[in-house]
Amino acid sequence: xxxxxxxxxxxxxxxxxxxxCIVEHSQSKDIIKAFKREERPIARCTVEFxxxxxxxxxxxxxxxxPCIEACQNGSMHRDERGYVVVNPQTCVGCWMCIMACPYGVxxxxxxxxxxxxxxxxxxxxxxxxxxxxxACPNEALTFEEL
Amino acid sequence: xxxxxxxxxxxxPSFVVERDDYRCIRCKACVEQCSFDATFYDEDEDRVWAWNxxxxxxxxxxxxxxxxxxxxRRADPTYRYNHNWNGHVxxxxxxxxxxxxxxxxxxxxxxxxxYWDHMLLNAxxxxxxxxxxxxxxxxxxxxxxRKPDSISVSxxxxxxxxxxxxxxxIPIMFAAxxxxxxxxxxxxxxxxxxxxxxxxxxxxxxxxxKDHYKFKGNIIVQVASGRFGVHKDYLDVGSxxxxxxxxxxxxxxxGHLPGEKVSETxxxxxxxxxxxxxxxxxxxxxxxxxxxxxxxxxxxxxxxxYKKPVAVKIACVHNVAAIASGIARAGADIIVLDGFKGxxxxxxxxxxxxxxxxxxxxxxxxxERLRQEGIRQYVSIVASGGIRNSMxxxxxxxxxxxxxxxxxxxxxxxxxxMCQQCHxxxxxxxxxxxxxHLSKRxxxxxxxxxxxxxxxxxxxxxxxxMGAMGINSIESLRGNRLNLRGVGLNEKELEILGIxxxxx
Numbered sequence: 001x002x003x004x005x006x007x008x009x010x011x012x013x014x015x016x017x018x019x020x021c022i023v024e025h026s027q028s029k030d031i032i033k034a035f036k037r038e039e040r041p042i043a044r045c046t047v048e049f050x051x052x053x054x055x056x057x058x059x060x061x062x063x064x065x066p067c068i069e070a071c072q073n074g075s076m077h078r079d080e081r082g083y084v085v086v087n088p089q090t091c092v093g094c095w096m097c098i099m100a101c102p103y104g105v106x107x108x109x110x111x112x113x114x115x116x117x118x119x120x121x122x123x124x125x126x127x128x129x130x131x132x133x134x135a136c137p138n139e140a141l142t143f144e145e146l
Numbered sequence: 147x148x149x150x151x152x153x154x155x156x157x158x159p160s161f162v163v164e165r166d167d168y169r170c171i172r173c174k175a176c177v178e179q180c181s182f183d184a185t186f187y188d189e190d191e192d193r194v195w196a197w198n199x200x201x202x203x204x205x206x207x208x209x210x211x212x213x214x215x216x217x218x219r220r221a222d223p224t225y226r227y228n229h230n231w232n233g234h235v236x237x238x239x240x241x242x243x244x245x246x247x248x249x250x251x252x253x254x255x256x257x258x259x260x261y262w263d264h265m266l267l268n269a270x271x272x273x274x275x276x277x278x279x280x281x282x283x284x285x286x287x288x289x290x291x292r293k294p295d296s297i298s299v300s301x302x303x304x305x306x307x308x309x310x311x312x313x314x315x316i317p318i319m320f321a322a323x324x325x326x327x328x329x330x331x332x333x334x335x336x337x338x339x340x341x342x343x344x345x346x347x348x349x350x351x352x353x354x355x356k357d358h359y360k361f362k363g364n365i366i367v368q369v370a371s372g373r374f375g376v377h378k379d380y381l382d383v384g385s386x387x388x389x390x391x392x393x394x395x396x397x398x399x400x401g402h403l404p405g406e407k408v409s410e411t412x413x414x415x416x417x418x419x420x421x422x423x424x425x426x427x428x429x430x431x432x433x434x435x436x437x438x439x440x441x442x443x444x445x446x447x448x449x450x451x452y453k454k455p456v457a458v459k460i461a462c463v464h465n466v467a468a469i470a471s472g473i474a475r476a477g478a479d480i481i482v483l484d485g486f487k488g489x490x491x492x493x494x495x496x497x498x499x500x501x502x503x504x505x506x507x508x509x510x511x512x513x514e515r516l517r518q519e520g521i522r523q524y525v526s527i528v529a530s531g532g533i534r535n536s537m538x539x540x541x542x543x544x545x546x547x548x549x550x551x552x553x554x555x556x557x558x559x560x561x562x563x564m565c566q567q568c569h570x571x572x573x574x575x576x577x578x579x580x581x582x583h584l585s586k587r588x589x590x591x592x593x594x595x596x597x598x599x600x601x602x603x604x605x606x607x608x609x610x611x612m613g614a615m616g617i618n619s620i621e622s623l624r625g626n627r628l629n630l631r632g633v634g635l636n637e638k639e640l641e642i643l644g645i646x647x648x649x650x
Contacts, residue, residue, distance in 0.1 A: 012587045032169060032171065
């Protein structure tokens with residue numbers, strides 16, 4: 001199983017991973033349209049900064065994922081690729097996964113009509129290499145075999 | 147706007163940052179990347195603004211912008227055109243307003259003649275065959291150091307005892323750029339590339355970080371007038387020792403590492419207090435004559451048990467040939483000639499722009515003089531200062547150099563855009579900075595790969611040109627001025643360069 005490896009040494013705090021994530025999860029997958037015309041998706045990765053340290057952090061797809069344990073209705077589950085993903089059809093926005101996540105990488109999307117939606121890295125199912133990894137200009141994110 | 151301009155300190159900006167507001171998605175990547183505070187985000191307006199006065203034209207923002215919304219262009223001078231004063235008005239104003247002589251970095255940027263571009267190379271046609279380097283072996287191996295007058299060989303091999311030699315797989319080395327001027331990651335990349343390519347990088351005068359001792363076998367250590375970081379282990383790690391007498395960008399003055407760049411690790415490596423300016427004296431205070439230089443050369447040889455060649459680096463100045471002859475007689479194994487286009491991390495502008503000689507001319511006269519005096523074999527000549535491409539390397543070697551140093555070219559390969567702000571310590575490309583956050587911008591994995599690519603490509607280009615000339619070994623090109631022809635040069639220049647005019 002391949003995951004995104006984070007190399008703090010190389011992160012230059014440019015936020016392009018976040019930009020790429022937003023574009024990849026947008027309707028049009030066009031950078032200008034995603035930011036200017038459409039409802040902007042939430043970036044699944046966050047760049048943390050505390051001078052001189054900076055790093056991009058997103059779901060680690062834990063083996064013993066506490067979010068899956070915490071999910072009350074199985075919305076948070078492991079897909080056929082082995083990655084932890086959320087089923088938007090069943091998620092009711094109880095945020096238990098957020099409480100359980102040791103990395104703080106699950107975000108709240110409260111823009112749905114009825115319930116909120118847990119939003120997290122899905123490792124770009126439509127791509128071979130996740131968008132954030134491809135966008136990183138300094139190889140601070142690499143897609144590697146565990 | 148957080149800033150308001152003030153007439154008292156106003157100098158027109160050199161650059162204008164243009165932002166296509168429709169394409170700007172407010173990702174703020176440019177804001178984070180600009181280390182010169184030329185770009186900021188205004189939350190109330192939800193707009194990214196540029197403060198042009200601060201822009202140094204490094205193009206980091208334009209390079210990082212994911213939507214290509216940014217163009218940095220040179221500000222057109224708006225003064226009335228005056229051929230005499232053009233370009234001098236602002237630099238005069240700066241001196242008058244700020245009361246100090248401007249410090250600049252990189253090499254001389256004035257439009258002096260570039261002799262490389264007035265020399266053409268030969269190629270084989272009909273009367274002698276050209277060689278295809280992809281099909282036939284080509285030799286770029288170079289040995290630097292003192293060569294014997296003659297050699298005797300017996301059945302057991304070489305009988306003559308050879309002086310220590312530096313073995314280079316390609317005749318290109320990385321010039322002296324100190325840890326202090328450059329960030330840790332850049333030194334790491336230079337070291338890795340030198341190791342991979344079988345060549346050397348020069349530690350510069352800033353000593354050597356303990357972590358970089360691992361590059362032993364590919365380091366030339368420098369002893370400069372400040373003697374920063376020079377000790378027994380340092381000399382032992384080097385494959386050769388270089389005494390820096392002068393530097394092309396600032397002949398006649400010592401080094402200057404601004405205090406902003408003297409971080410904890412730098413202070414440790416240089417053996418000096420943190421945050422203080424690292425000023426190396428203009429002369430070596432123990433070298434006031436050729437005899438003194440001889441003492442220093444032999445002191446260093448003694449300290450390293452005569453196992454390492456000693457190089458002497460001088461800036462090209464008016465009497466360069468006589469000085470080089472003195473250095474050869476003082477016992478140096480290698481002479482490094484640094485032309486006036488060589489770079490620096492910090493130098494007063496007047497010195498950088500007005501002192502020195504072109505490398506091409508110096509190289510030609512030094513090689514010629516040493517040949518005339520019959521001492522050319524005692525020293526190898528390394529040409530440095532303004533080597534921009536592989537053809538400059540070929541022409542330098544044809545003019546008499548044994549190898550070349552590249553400094554600026556190597557930095558450009560890593561990302562440098564020559565904005566000439568090395569002395570500020572704020573390099574937005576993470577190259578000439580000690581800021582731990584900025585220096586992360588150079589990833590040694592990527593940078594060393596780029597340097598290796600550059601050297602490999604240059605090596606191939608050199609082989610291609612040699613092949614065209616019908617030469618299969620760099621040895622046969624060395625000092626082979628018959629392969630050069632001058633165009634657009636006057637008779638005296640051709641005579642000094644020792645080359646024939648095109649057509650002769």
